[in-house]
Amino acid sequence: MMTLSFLEETWGGLTWTPWYTFDEIMKDKHFIPTLPGVYRIKPKGQNKLMYIGQTGRNLRERVTDLIRNTVKEEMPFNDPHTAGPSLWSWRDAEGWEFECSVSTVDLTKNSREGLECFLLWSYRLETGQSTVCNHGRFHQDYEKSRGRKSGFRGGKLQDSVPRNPSWGESFPPLHVQGTPLSLNFMGFPWSNFIGANQLSDVPLQKGVYRIKGLKTNTLLYIGQSNQLNNRLRQHTRKNWGQEVNFSYCIIENAKDYHLKEIENDLIGAYYATENSVPTFQFKNLKEGRL
The missing domain is CATH 3.40.1440 (GIY-YIG endonuclease)
Structure with missing residues (x-):
């Protein structure tokens, strides 16, 4: 059976924690360190990633806040975490549980965000698709919440209205060619x-x-x-x-x-x-x- 590198504890040259379910993390938050870094989320028992993110402050705080928003009864607002409404919609539609793995990194803000882009690109190269909840992608049967100040919470779309256009096939992943300044x-x-x-x-x-x-x-x-x-x-x-x-x-x-x-x-x-x-x-x- 082919090993999927994006699930491994050495993916991208980093040192990742094991995969912990959202329930396990909320019962023992010490599974997640209190340092800056990157994190990845997958459905329990499935070999695909839902989301890749980064934070410059505190991985434990960031991840536990995302978990709280994901498991709310109503779709969370689009802030403080833009992935919250998307993860919520897939959980509501499919009944999925999620797992998380993190890696601490000592990088500047720009380099950390560049690393996030590199990981997202690496995943696309390996699978031919993007992660489910990055790049503004959203479940076709749901409308996304807006910011907290707007007061608008999203939810499942009625059958009579058009589907959410922010879902569909990914653009094919790009492969290295030329140099950053070349015309190809x-x-x-x-x-x-x-x-x-x-x-x-x-x-x-x-x-x-x-x-x-x-x-x-x-x-x-x-x-x-x-x-x-x-x-x-x-x-x-x-x-x-x-x-x-x-x-x-x-x-x-x-x-x-x-x-x-x-x-x-x-x-x-x-x-x-x-x-x-x-x-x-x-x-x-x-x-x-x-």
Whole structure:
């Protein structure tokens, strides 16, 4: 029988704890350490992952808070944990119990989020599908709760209304090809890098994009958007510390979660080759033209 690496205690070069059920964790919280790290969740008795996450504060606090939200009678709000409503919906629909395994890591915030992308990409490469609850994917028969301030709780959809579009087949996982700055990076037909004065040629279509610093000749950011033209124009108003160029790739007929899957694979592959993420990935840049 083939061993599935994403279930192993050495997956991704990390040291993971054994798998503990949600009930076991809540009975003895010491199974989960009180350090920053990454965590993975699977249905009990099944060989697939539901969710991969990370926290810079306290794994025990993060995981137990997620468990409390997942087992509530009503679908939890979308905060403080965006995975809560999704795990709740699958538990409600299928009656699944869940198990969790964690790994402590001593990394900066950016590197820790890059590691999360790498693990998500690795899972996609091994299985051909994304984890069930990452990238905005959601059970087709349920509507997701919004933030706590909205007061809106989701739940099961009536048979007479359309299904939730945030479910379906994953975009095929991307395989390593080219380099982060090449025009065939990860097998996509990227545009040439262009300056801000050429953005009028960029279409209002869905796709992914890269931002390169001209002074450092390095990748500064990877992103995705439903409207490439508008998004890239927004980026020209941010202070990158140097002049920048843009390269993009149109992804026709992509669902929103497809764009997030692709963006994740690009960042995960960058992390795998560079052991870091692009300079401004996961940072909020202030506006201010250079």
